[in-house]
Amino acid sequence: MTALAVQNISKTLGDHLALQQVTLKVEPGSIHALVGLNGAGKTTLMRVMLGMLRPDGGRVTLLGHDLAHAPSSLWRQVGHQIEVPPCYPELTARQNLWVAAQLRGVPEQDISSRITQVAEALNMSAWIDRRARTLSLGTRQKIGLGAALLHDPCVLVLDEPGNALDPLALVRLRGLLRRAAVRGAAVLVSSHHLDELARMADHISVMHRGQIIGTLDPQAPDLERAFFSKVLAQEEAGAAV
Numbered sequence: 001m002t003a004l005a006v007q008n009i010s011k012t013l014g015d016h017l018a019l020q021q022v023t024l025k026v027e028p029g030s031i032h033a034l035v036g037l038n039g040a041g042k043t044t045l046m047r048v049m050l051g052m053l054r055p056d057g058g059r060v061t062l063l064g065h066d067l068a069h070a071p072s073s074l075w076r077q078v079g080h081q082i083e084v085p086p087c088y089p090e091l092t093a094r095q096n097l098w099v100a101a102q103l104r105g106v107p108e109q110d111i112s113s114r115i116t117q118v119a120e121a122l123n124m125s126a127w128i129d130r131r132a133r134t135l136s137l138g139t140r141q142k143i144g145l146g147a148a149l150l151h152d153p154c155v156l157v158l159d160e161p162g163n164a165l166d167p168l169a170l171v172r173l174r175g176l177l178r179r180a181a182v183r184g185a186a187v188l189v190s191s192h193h194l195d196e197l198a199r200m201a202d203h204i205s206v207m208h209r210g211q212i213i214g215t216l217d218p219q220a221p222d223l224e225r226a227f228f229s230k231v232l233a234q235e236e237a238g239a240a241v
């Protein structure tokens, strides 16, 4: 069963056609990356996949359910972080993670150990009892990532998860995402950093102007060149129409 799939998704935001006939599958046990220039539509696509935006056309399937009719319990099997890290500023990092664990149905007796594990894995134990509003952007990003990961979801959707992270945290994040994929999770990440994706992803899809315009081989020797040649070809094809 495909964990997460979109078929022929379109979405207009204001007067802008943000997604055009997008079709994509994210399989269990793999890390799939979306790469594209600013404004390509990556966040919009993730928001549609997570039911945060209703598409104008097309279909989203999550763990075998059509998203339009999915039971609310399905969301306990999903972890996500879209754009700004979702923190309650007056709560500590630990309290924020506690709330997230409860919302995602982690058994009460396991919550404390899960938080300790995820805090250690993301190298944020030193900050765990500080209020979120006093923490750096990177540490708040870690709270969001911890919240997305601590219930061992089957599907992970992370929008630019490495954005505010330091190099050590990036290595830790890569390890966490790989472990999630090895236990069978389907992982979708977006990024602008091709080097990072080469180290992390099993599959890379290129988005441009609201469309998936092709794939890149993460092992290819010059990902940057391959990326720009796809974008340029698409631009030229558009100009020729």
Ligand SMILES: Nc1ncnc2c1ncn2[C@@H]1O[C@H](COP(=O)(O)OP(=O)(O)OP(=O)(O)O)[C@@H](O)[C@H]1O
Binding pocket: 013, 014, 015, 016, 018, 036, 037, 038, 039, 040, 041, 042, 043, 044, 045
């Ligand atoms: N509410 C809105 N109204 C109109 N246009 C919007 C709205 N939200 C997003 N857009 C436009 O939709 C396009 C896609 O935006 P989106 O945030 O999905 O891109 P992205 O690939 O995630 O970009 P980035 O890499 O900069 O995060 C952009 O051109 C953006 O300006």
